[in-house]
Amino acid sequence: MGAPVLSCVKKGVPEIFMDCHMMVEDPIKWVPAVAEAGGKLYTFHLEAVSDPLPVIKHIHAHGMRAGLAISPQTPSSAITQTAWDAADMILVMTVHPGKGGQKFMPECLDKVKELREKYGWDKDVEVDGGIGPGNICQCAKAGSNVIVAGTSVFTASNPSDVIGQLRKAVDDVIAERKK
Template identity: 60%
Template sequence: MAAASPKAIVSPSVLASNFADLGNEIRRMMHCGAEWVHMDVMDGHFVPNITMGAPVLASVHKTVDNVFMDCHMMVADPKRWVKPVAEAGGKSYTFHIEALSDPENAHEIVDLIHSTGMRAAVAISPDTPSSAISDRLGNSVDMLLVMTVVPGAGGQKFMQRCVPKVAELRARFPQKDIQVDGGVGPGTVGCCARAGSNVIVAGTALFGAEKPADVIADFKQQIDSSKERWGTDRALEGLEDAGK
């Protein structure tokens, strides 16, 4: 029996939410059909901005029932924060390969993440090739994240030149979750889905939508209808129109 295709998942980025009402904002997205919420943790070193840390994650974990926090760690020392994030209720921990002094030692942080019970994921920034994720690393993590904007700030324009990396990773890792993050919305989600992404991060496109439930449903439909293209030469059809 063939293995099931990875599930369509939408992970709203809380950077686009009203932080003064964060708990209710997250509940609203979950009620609209989002399986995860994307928590961007920035330390002011790996990227210039500072956002939230473990105390905010812990508050969300305590106040929002059954929340799956998809923690995107844009930090200079990803190993340092694994246990604090796990203790704060994080469910998935994404580290950037660019933050490692020696990418060959990435398996050490993956093992540490898994030892806490969290899912492990590795991210690549726009100028990092997908080949930076070795077969060994890709097979050891639970998810691969392709950034389609420069890490560190919301509201940037989608970089369509990053999408072929999604297709390359999907060809090598057909059963893995592959996430795309950065400038994704109704006009750009299609090419991400066709290339092979099954986990979509979106901020303004969801928190700013009049009917976010409809947007989430559309994202999932586009992923599910694209699965037959994955791993074929049709995966990048229409890419030239993305982001325009």
């Protein structure tokens, strides 16, 4: 899905917040087009760049929030303090990026825990891949507060009920942590 599709979605739903996960080789290249199309959060892969900071600066200069993603093979230690401070969100993939419908990899949640222990709660930590009502509590307890769910929502007989369950699990953990 590229910028032309984003433009059409934005036209149909003007108030939409488009979180754009860019699984591309040269992420800096697509920043202007995605911003122009109405993207609000531009997430790119750490594995695709030698230094994430220039890309993050470019994203911010185009008026978007910047997300930094790590794939299952990349350790949490690859997210440096500088990268954490510069990004608005870290995405910890819980499947190998590429397609929906894959099996959730629970071991990836250790990285969410490590990031929270090391850096705290001043940034969003998103998880993506194989997530649904059956594993959302694990994700939320590990420290993720932004959830991507495809198959579990789109194949549900009542998608809004599934979304409600995902939201509640995250909200409950956040409320518990604030006590």
